[in-house]
Amino acid sequence: MATKTREDLGKIREDHKAGMVLDNNKEEKNIEIIVGKGTCGIAAGADKTFDAIIKEIEEKNIKNITVRHAGCMGLCYAEPTIKVIIPGQPETLYGNVDSEAARKIIERHVIYGRQVESLIFNKPAIDILSEEKDYNSDYKQYRIVLRNCGVIDPEKIDEYIARDGYAALEKVLFEMTPDDVIDELKTSGLRGRGGAGFPTWMKWSFSKSVKNDKKYIICNADEGDPGAYMDRSTLEGDPHSVLEAMAIAGYAIGANEGIIYIRAEYPLAIKKLEIAIDQARDYGLFGRNILGSKFNFDFEIRLGAGAFVCGEETALIKSIEGDRGMPIPKPPFPAIEGLWGRPTIINNVETLANIPVIINKGGDWFAKLGTAKSKGTKVFALTGKIKNSGLIEVPMGTTLREIVFDIGGGISGGKAFKAVQTGGPSGGVLTEDFLDTPIDFDSLVAVGSMMGSGGMIVMDENDCMVDIAKFYLEFCVEESCGKCAPCRIGTKKIYELLDKISKGEGEIADLQKIKDMGNAMKKASLCGLGQTAPNPVLSVIRAFEEEILEHINDKKCRAGKCKDLVTYTIDKDKCIGCTVCARKCPVNCIEGERKIAHEIDQSLCIKCGTCFEVCKFDAVIVS
Amino acid sequence: MSDVNISKIEFSKELSSFIEKWKNKQGNLVMVLHKVQEEFGYIPRQAAIKVSSLLDTPLAKIYGVITFYNFFKLEKPGEHNIQVCTGTACYLKGGIDIINELEILLGIGVNTVTDDGQFSIQSVRCIGCCGLAPVILIDGEVFGKLEKDQLPEIIAKFRDR
Numbered sequence: 001m002a003t004k005t006r007e008d009l010g011k012i013r014e015d016h017k018a019g020m021v022l023d024n025n026k027e028e029k030n031i032e033i034i035v036g037k038g039t040c041g042i043a044a045g046a047d048k049t050f051d052a053i054i055k056e057i058e059e060k061n062i063k064n065i066t067v068r069h070a071g072c073m074g075l076c077y078a079e080p081t082i083k084v085i086i087p088g089q090p091e092t093l094y095g096n097v098d099s100e101a102a103r104k105i106i107e108r109h110v111i112y113g114r115q116v117e118s119l120i121f122n123k124p125a126i127d128i129l130s131e132e133k134d135y136n137s138d139y140k141q142y143r144i145v146l147r148n149c150g151v152i153d154p155e156k157i158d159e160y161i162a163r164d165g166y167a168a169l170e171k172v173l174f175e176m177t178p179d180d181v182i183d184e185l186k187t188s189g190l191r192g193r194g195g196a197g198f199p200t201w202m203k204w205s206f207s208k209s210v211k212n213d214k215k216y217i218i219c220n221a222d223e224g225d226p227g228a229y230m231d232r233s234t235l236e237g238d239p240h241s242v243l244e245a246m247a248i249a250g251y252a253i254g255a256n257e258g259i260i261y262i263r264a265e266y267p268l269a270i271k272k273l274e275i276a277i278d279q280a281r282d283y284g285l286f287g288r289n290i291l292g293s294k295f296n297f298d299f300e301i302r303l304g305a306g307a308f309v310c311g312e313e314t315a316l317i318k319s320i321e322g323d324r325g326m327p328i329p330k331p332p333f334p335a336i337e338g339l340w341g342r343p344t345i346i347n348n349v350e351t352l353a354n355i356p357v358i359i360n361k362g363g364d365w366f367a368k369l370g371t372a373k374s375k376g377t378k379v380f381a382l383t384g385k386i387k388n389s390g391l392i393e394v395p396m397g398t399t400l401r402e403i404v405f406d407i408g409g410g411i412s413g414g415k416a417f418k419a420v421q422t423g424g425p426s427g428g429v430l431t432e433d434f435l436d437t438p439i440d441f442d443s444l445v446a447v448g449s450m451m452g453s454g455g456m457i458v459m460d461e462n463d464c465m466v467d468i469a470k471f472y473l474e475f476c477v478e479e480s481c482g483k484c485a486p487c488r489i490g491t492k493k494i495y496e497l498l499d500k501i502s503k504g505e506g507e508i509a510d511l512q513k514i515k516d517m518g519n520a521m522k523k524a525s526l527c528g529l530g531q532t533a534p535n536p537v538l539s540v541i542r543a544f545e546e547e548i549l550e551h552i553n554d555k556k557c558r559a560g561k562c563k564d565l566v567t568y569t570i571d572k573d574k575c576i577g578c579t580v581c582a583r584k585c586p587v588n589c590i591e592g593e594r595k596i597a598h599e600i601d602q603s604l605c606i607k608c609g610t611c612f613e614v615c616k617f618d619a620v621i622v623s
Numbered sequence: 624m625s626d627v628n629i630s631k632i633e634f635s636k637e638l639s640s641f642i643e644k645w646k647n648k649q650g651n652l653v654m655v656l657h658k659v660q661e662e663f664g665y666i667p668r669q670a671a672i673k674v675s676s677l678l679d680t681p682l683a684k685i686y687g688v689i690t691f692y693n694f695f696k697l698e699k700p701g702e703h704n705i706q707v708c709t710g711t712a713c714y715l716k717g718g719i720d721i722i723n724e725l726e727i728l729l730g731i732g733v734n735t736v737t738d739d740g741q742f743s744i745q746s747v748r749c750i751g752c753c754g755l756a757p758v759i760l761i762d763g764e765v766f767g768k769l770e771k772d773q774l775p776e777i778i779a780k781f782r783d784r
Binding site: 039040042043044076077079223224225226227228229232264265266267302303304305306307308319320321322323324325326340381383384385389390391421424455457459463471472481586608609 | 649650651652653654656657687688691692693694695709710711712714715716720723727747748749750751752753754755756758763764765766767768
């Protein structure tokens with residue numbers, strides 16, 4: 001493997017375009033089966049599926065077929081997923097494909113040409129449009145960031161190059177000046193996808209304007225929001241897109257060193273990045289005099305170590321510097337004075353993944369998508385009590401209703417929608433009244449939440465909002481670095497009040513105390529963690545005041561989640577004395593003979609809910 | 624304090640050469656500690672003392688860094704450390720119930736080790752498999768869409784592996 005020239009890259013693209021079945025109208029092509037092997041896929045057994053497919057092909061002696069693996073396709077609730085592409089037929093996406101299902105699909109679909117109806121996942125497949133085609137509003141999802149995830153093998157650099165990979169870097173190095181690059185970003189209107197939504201071109205221009213012989217580009221892959229995994233999937237499925245973007249950023253501001261700060265909890269993503277960097281270096285795409293230009297750029301990977309606060313810029317820098325990740329006051333801003341005191345650009349993974357496409361297709365093209373002040377698309381991790389849990393990418397301006405009910409398929413288990421939480425521990429909850437809010441940076445803030453990094457958690461009638469607020473606060477208590485008093489003390493105190501409320505010991509005055517402390521934290525905390533930690537609880541107080549008052553005044557938890565406010569009793573009319581609950585009870589607090597109605601000893605009951613779960617006769621009442 | 628007690632702990636060749644490679648890089652501490660934990664499963668005090676000497680960094684600073692970051696452990700975990708994800712999606716889908724069930728099945732609390740040294744339970748931050756909530760991680764293997772009654776079988780699979 002030797003260094004490539006621009007001509008070499010062009011040839012790879014031509015050759016591979018002929019060999020890569022992206023357009024179904026080519027008849028001489030092989031049948032292709034793509035198996036999604038992101039972390040979720042592997043967890044669900046994608047390795048076994050892959051092996052079963054290979055085995056079946058060998059046994060049945062099928063020719064003209066290639067089996068590839070790719071990153072996450074976004075259908076996490078139906079992993080393992082595979083895509084079957086037979087020339088002349090529409091692409092078919094299958095879900096829940098274990099070894100048995102794989103064999104069935106090979107036999108029926110590949111050999112006999114008949115799809116296996118019961119396993120098909122049509123809706124998401126026809127919902128998704130890739131950025132290769134112009135945007136069409138018939139499709140709910142439009143993939144720019146995730147363009148290669150689930151399509152290419154992230155360990156084969158040629159597949160990335162074939163899909164216009166590194167073409168943007170070529171264009172930038174040989175046809176554009178650094179100012180041109182920043183102008184293109186300005187036209188695109190790209191705003192940071194990590195949560196703050198700061199205009200990317202502006203941040204880059206700050207760093208560019210500082211005279212310094214050493215500058216840094218840092219990719220923030222610390223993705224600490226619980227419930228968010230957009231960056232993980234992008235790095236596992238398409239690491240080159242981020243690398244290419246970082247080199248482009250380096251060219252624009254005058255930096256030659258790129259650092260990827262990635263959380264240690266993402267071992268597969270780390271591995272894919274290492275392989276990608278090695279392969280790109282091998283081709284001469286990174287290192288000195290890239291592709292014969294005068295530009296040098298290379299990478300280092302630095303690991304996080306489980307500290308949420310290190311997603312904050314200054315804390316992240318401290319962490320790379322080998323210290324405790326404690327934020328410092330801003331200004332100075334990292335763009336001017338960052339890592340080791342040098343101008344440093346820190347961009348989120350998703351922000352970066354957009355850059356090559358913006359350069360290739362132009363800022364104008366990007367700015368056609370989205371709303372007036374929020375251009376482009378956003379990737380969301382849609383999880384919680386939703387039928388189609390997974391990763392989606394939608395144009396800004398799509399409403400919450402479309403996401404939850406159309407793409408998401410509505411609430412699982414036939415339950416009622418209660419709220420959707422966006423923005424993680426910095427965000428807020430939105431009720432049914434706000435479902436028609438279009439997603440964009442400003443409109444979400446206007447209704448009391450925020451975009452955040454993209455975690456979107458759906459809750460149903462069985463989720464207690466006091467419990468949720470408590471969950472997020474507990475997270476902030478543990479993750480607070482402890483440096484500034486408002487956050488260190490405020491998170492703990494508010495958590496204690498919520499805990500009291502959840503145990504039926506709350507008072508009305510507590511709500512005002514929470515609001516006062518919350519407002520103090522927002523104004524006086526040193527960094528974003530403390531400033532936004534009160535958001536979930538304040539938003540719950542605004543939107544679910546009745547439910548909280550029930551906890552305080554009536555000592556009641558309508559969702560049945562707060563254990564101290566819940567009592568489990570057995571309905572004597574329904575109980576047939578099957579003894580299942582008594583046997584399963586972990587503390588043996590259920591008494592009763594066979595065929596005689598049982599009774600729970602309230603003094604021993606630990607409210608674990610096991611009896612409620614195992615009773616087949618609905619005889620256990622939760623009140 | 625005397626520096627006479629330079630530890631007798633042995634670092635593998637791989638670990639030693641990693642430290643050698645990173646010795647002169649700025650901000651090397653977190654990366655080196657990761658490698659130490661990879662080798663021992665946690666960061667033994669003796670290892671920290673040796674790192675302090677090799678990197679010429681005060682032990683107090685190393686202690687400060689280890690205790691700041693959730694990932695680093697000061698105590699030896701079980702042979703098989705069961706990590707239960709307590710991210711938002713897993714929490715909603717019963718992650719805490721999984722922890723409670725594990726505590727009952729193994730007879731230990733979170734962050735403690737069973738008497739035979741086989742298992743320990745740890746609650747961890749979101750590992751990013753929210754589509755498969757609730758999720759646990761044992762020895763790098765992810766188990767998703769978990770239900771309480773699957774746990775005894777999973778534990779048995781890892782025992783004495």
